[in-house]
Amino acid sequence: MTEDIELVKDGVRIGTETYRIGDVIKAVDKYGNVEYEGRVEFGKYLDGEGYGTLFHLGFIVRGSWEQTLIDFLDDAKSKGWKIVKEEKKFDIKEGGVTKYYTLTRKSDGREFTCTQFYDANLDTSNEVVEAHDGKPVTKEEEEAVKKAVREFLER
Numbered sequence: 001m002t003e004d005i006e007l008v009k010d011g012v013r014i015g016t017e018t019y020r021i022g023d024v025i026k027a028v029d030k031y032g033n034v035e036y037e038g039r040v041e042f043g044k045y046l047d048g049e050g051y052g053t054l055f056h057l058g059f060i061v062r063g064s065w066e067q068t069l070i071d072f073l074d075d076a077k078s079k080g081w082k083i084v085k086e087e088k089k090f091d092i093k094e095g096g097v098t099k100y101y102t103l104t105r106k107s108d109g110r111e112f113t114c115t116q117f118y119d120a121n122l123d124t125s126n127e128v129v130e131a132h133d134g135k136p137v138t139k140e141e142e143e144a145v146k147k148a149v150r151e152f153l154e155r
Contacts, residue, residue: 011040012059012069017083019069022155024086025061027076035081036072038063101149112137114149 003015011020019025019040027036038061045060045068059069067075076083087106099116111132129142137145 014070014073019059019085022151025072026084026086027072027079027081028084029079029081035079036061036063036065036076038066038072040069101152103145103148112141112145114145116149 004013006013008018008020011018011023013019021040021042023040025038025040026034029035041060041062042058043060044055044057045066047054047056061067061069061072073083101114101116103112103114104110105112113130113132115128115130117126117128127146129137129145131137131141
């Protein structure tokens, strides 16, 4: 790969594309089939060369199998596959003493607040999802918001 590589906050820029820790990327063939898929992480990995195997530190893609980010991209490029980043469904902001997460759904701009209440042991004792427009929140929307907050907290 001859493209410029630059470390950026929470990720790496390769050429004109930025890959951030937590991004889900897919290698898609010309028929639209997902050939490889995984989450970008930063960590240690084995070089996989067998004799005298060594650990390295860098960007890896964990999914159907673990490989370095650069190998994932090179392999897909050599096979003529397109790299697709999974679109995140929400933008999230965090704030407050009691945890309030404000989420904006990208598809229509509808805003939600997920409030997490904590007990004396700092365990989440209750979680409430409300929409800023005052309309009822469907079960599917509530689950999607809670899932987005969990994924945000795992980063």
